Amino acid sequence: MEVSRRRFLSIGPMGVLGGSALGFDLTESIAIKQRLRIEGATLSRSLCPYCAVGCALIAYTKKAPNGRTELLQIEGDPDSPVNEGTLCPKGATSLQLAVSGRRVPHPLYRAPGAAEWTQVSWEFTLDRLARNIKDSRDATFVTQDAEGNVVNRCEGIAFAGGAAFSSEEGYLATKLMRGLGLVHLEQQARV
């Protein structure tokens, strides 16, 4: 029998062969598909917040039923020429920065001489911080140095900025601390 190009074209149109385009039985696959619980996670690129090396991250997130975005996984971006998929031990645990179950969600206070931490309100915490800063600043403020030069600085308080600072947070913190007269400023974002 002669087989022509048209003969090839005339066979096997979609749908004629049953389950799949080539006629494979999909019964079991459909049953499995119905049992499987498959969820989608959004893939986003980010940068490690800890130091200035700039390791690239891939973050997986998912919309929770309550509408909040849930962080599922963070790992090194293999495309990055900086870290090529690797992360340092600290960066590799950056997921815990956001979702650790051991993270303390409220302020704790240990009074002078006390052995126990007690849970306090944010109002108490902020008032207490402000009071201690004010007292320390008043007690250690220097208006003139040993040679009589006007310096107007606070030497009794040091500021250690968070490594996870964004540029904006670093700028704000520096402005605030300089406004108080602090001269001992440090933050890892300058690394």
Next chain:
Amino acid sequence: MYGRERGRAVALRERYPHAREVLGLYLALVDVWEAADSGGEAGRTDGELPPGDGEVSPVAGAWLAWAAAEVLPQVMAATVAAGPRPLAEAVAATGHPAAAGVAGGSGAAAGAGAAAGAGVELLAAWVAGEELTPVERFLARATMRVVPLGRSSPGNAAGRCPACGGPPQVSYRAESEDPLVSGRRLLACAGCPHEWSFSATTCPNCGETGKRTVHAETGQTTAPSPPKPSRAAAPSVGRGDPAPEALFPQLRAESCESCHRYLIDVDLTRDPRAVPRVDELTAIPLDLHLAEQGYTKITPNLMGF
């Protein structure tokens, strides 16, 4: 090369009964490919000669003639013997001597000559990217697996095979021995044996660098249980451990929310024995799920999924 594929297909055929039919046909084709490609010709470049031909011009035509005469009949015979009945019947209905099991005689020789001519036309049409029916596409792809010819000239388009310009068939993550290191992502070409490194966060189809979604099992295989905390239902993504009792621990699907295309992704860190092109064939339930969600695979695999 074919030994790994064969071994993996045998193992997966035991593990995944739903893919028994697909893998059975694949195993029959592996035998054909191995016999036709005993010297590893599929990995050679276009400039080399087809077996038994002393002329280099036209190389492509010689390859097609060789494939139509030597490989296509074997592919058709294997399909008739091991393929699903509708496909086997469709192939047998072509009247090709190989499909009909004709072995000798002058009439058979004449029929074989005509069939080879039609076969060259079919393969040429596939190489040229013409629209083919699913059965034709299957026969052409299965035949051209051992022929080192691309469908088009190599290009620089993102997500296209640097060797032949073909679309990616499957994505996979290279194995990483260090749990703190994410393996690179590679794409395997649908049109040739080439594999190439590609961005892990970019759509190989449209180049979109955002709006990527990874679809993975959550490990909960039955729905009737009472609602659980949302974290328990989170998909197992990234380099984390697969979901407990996951049916496809090494497989995920990655879709693009811009073009609504997807690729199956095989994670070799989770299963170092995985062979991406073979494992991808077992992902039929994932393919069905993605189709239900409105996504289309960048290009169907050899078996049409």
